[in-house]
Amino acid sequence: MEEVTLPNEIWLKIFKMTDRPKLMELRLVCHRFYDLIEDLLNKKWKKLAKEAISYECLEMTMQRAYPYYLASNWIDIHDPVLWRGTYFSYKKWQKVLVNPYTKDAIVPTSNFGGISCIRTFDKFIAIAFVNGSIASYTIDSIYQPFYVAHHGSNLIQIEFWYSNGDVLLVSVGDDYALKFWDLQNKIEIATNGFFANIISSGECRHFCIGDMGGILTSYERVGNHISPGPTLNLNLRDDEKLIAHAVEGKYMTAMALAKGRTVKFLYEGKIEGGKLIELEFEQKQDWHRLPKNLGASLHRLTMPTVLYFFGISKNCIGSTNYYESQWHEYNLGQHFGCNVKSIALHAQILMFGLEDGSIHLLHISYYGHVMDLEKRIKHSKKIQVDTDPILDLTVLEVDKKPCIVAATEHKVHLVNFF
Structure with a gap:
C-alpha cells in the first residue's frame, strides 16, 4: 500500500489549529514535525511571552535569562531565541512553587564579620560585609571566594554592572565613597574620586548611576578608568532625600522620602551604540503619603522593578507601583x-524573607494580587x-536552573530547584 504524505502547507494549517501543549509533544514525533513546529513557534514566542508574563516583570525575566545580552528596550527585541528562552525561564520559575x-x-x-547585603549576576554571587570587604563567589565554587575586595568602610550597597564585556562590582560605603571593581581581572578600577548616597539597582547594563543630593550621575568604563557621563538634577526639595532608584534597560525610576510621604520620578536614558548620551526627565508623581504604621518605622525600600515598590518597617510592610496614587x-x-x-x-514570584529564617513564595499575576496580600498569603509556599x-x-539563574539566594547575618543560603 502506498504511503500518503501530506505537504508541509497542510501540516502547518493543522499545527496552527493545535494548542501549544500538544504542539510541544508533536515536535518529538520526527525531524520534519520538529522543524515545522519550531518555525511556527519562532513567530509566536514573543506573543506567548507577552501573554504569559506581566508587563512589570517581563524585562527583568529576560535579563536574568540572558544576562550578557545588552537590551535597552524589550519592545525592540524580535529575536525568537531570546523570547523562547524568556518564556521557558518564566515557566520554570512558576514551578518553584x-x-x-x-x-x-x-x-x-x-573575620569578615556580619553580612550587610548580597547581589548576584549570572553565576556570580557577591557578599558585602559590615567591615568593608566584598567576597565574590561563583555557583561552581561556593566554599572559597575567587576574589575579595576591600572598600575601606562599612558597606551600604553593592551592585553588579555589566559593561563592554566586563562584569564589574560597584560599592558604596557609609563614607559615601563610590568604588568600582573588575571581577575578571581582580582589580579596583581607577577613578578620580566619586561619591554617592546610593547607586542604581536592577539589572544594570551599559552604565551605572549614582545619586548625590538628587543629582544623578551616570558612570562609564573607559579603558582602565571610570569616567562620569550625563547627569540629571531631580531638583529635590530641602526635606527630600532619594532612597532608591532602579534601572531596566533605558527606563529608570527613583523614589525620595520626606516627612512621611514619598515622591516618585520617572526618567529615561538615550542610548546610541551602547553608550548613554543623555538622561531625560519624564515625569514626577508627588505626595504619596505613607500609612501611619509603615511611615513610623520605615527602614528599607525595595525596588525589584522600575514599577513595583515595597517598603519594610518594624511591624508591617507596604507596597505601591508607579501608577498608584497611594501606598498600601x-x-x-x-x-x-x-x-x-x-x-x-x-x-x-513574590518572595518574603522572615524573622524566623523562612522564605515564603507567592505567585502574583498583576498588582491587584499584591494589594490583596493579607487574603492571599495563606496560599504561599514555605x-x-x-x-x-x-x-x-x-x-540566580544558571544553565536555566532557578535558585533563590537568601542571606542571614553570617550565612548565604542557596535554594536550588531542578
Whole structure:
C-alpha cells in the first residue's frame, strides 16, 4: 500500500489549529514535525511571552535569562531565541512553587564579620560585609571566594554592572565613597574620586548611576578608568532625600522620602551604540503619603522593578507601583507569626524573607494580587532555610536552573530547584 504524505502547507494549517501543549509533544514525533513546529513557534514566542508574563516583570525575566545580552528596550527585541528562552525561564520559575528543592550554603570566615547585603549576576554571587570587604563567589565554587575586595568602610550597597564585556562590582560605603571593581581581572578600577548616597539597582547594563543630593550621575568604563557621563538634577526639595532608584534597560525610576510621604520620578536614558548620551526627565508623581504604621518605622525600600515598590518597617510592610496614587499597608505578621525582613520579586514570584529564617513564595499575576496580600498569603509556599532572620533576598539563574539566594547575618543560603 502506498504511503500518503501530506505537504508541509497542510501540516502547518493543522499545527496552527493545535494548542501549544500538544504542539510541544508533536515536535518529538520526527525531524520534519520538529522543524515545522519550531518555525511556527519562532513567530509566536514573543506573543506567548507577552501573554504569559506581566508587563512589570517581563524585562527583568529576560535579563536574568540572558544576562550578557545588552537590551535597552524589550519592545525592540524580535529575536525568537531570546523570547523562547524568556518564556521557558518564566515557566520554570512558576514551578518553584511546587517542585522539590535542595539547599547549599556559603559560610564566610568569621573575620569578615556580619553580612550587610548580597547581589548576584549570572553565576556570580557577591557578599558585602559590615567591615568593608566584598567576597565574590561563583555557583561552581561556593566554599572559597575567587576574589575579595576591600572598600575601606562599612558597606551600604553593592551592585553588579555589566559593561563592554566586563562584569564589574560597584560599592558604596557609609563614607559615601563610590568604588568600582573588575571581577575578571581582580582589580579596583581607577577613578578620580566619586561619591554617592546610593547607586542604581536592577539589572544594570551599559552604565551605572549614582545619586548625590538628587543629582544623578551616570558612570562609564573607559579603558582602565571610570569616567562620569550625563547627569540629571531631580531638583529635590530641602526635606527630600532619594532612597532608591532602579534601572531596566533605558527606563529608570527613583523614589525620595520626606516627612512621611514619598515622591516618585520617572526618567529615561538615550542610548546610541551602547553608550548613554543623555538622561531625560519624564515625569514626577508627588505626595504619596505613607500609612501611619509603615511611615513610623520605615527602614528599607525595595525596588525589584522600575514599577513595583515595597517598603519594610518594624511591624508591617507596604507596597505601591508607579501608577498608584497611594501606598498600601499589610500586617502579614498575623499570618506568619513574625515580621518580614526582606522582599524580592522575580518572574511574578513574590518572595518574603522572615524573622524566623523562612522564605515564603507567592505567585502574583498583576498588582491587584499584591494589594490583596493579607487574603492571599495563606496560599504561599514555605521554605525553612535557617533559624536566623533572612536579611536579604535575591535570585540566580544558571544553565536555566532557578535558585533563590537568601542571606542571614553570617550565612548565604542557596535554594536550588531542578
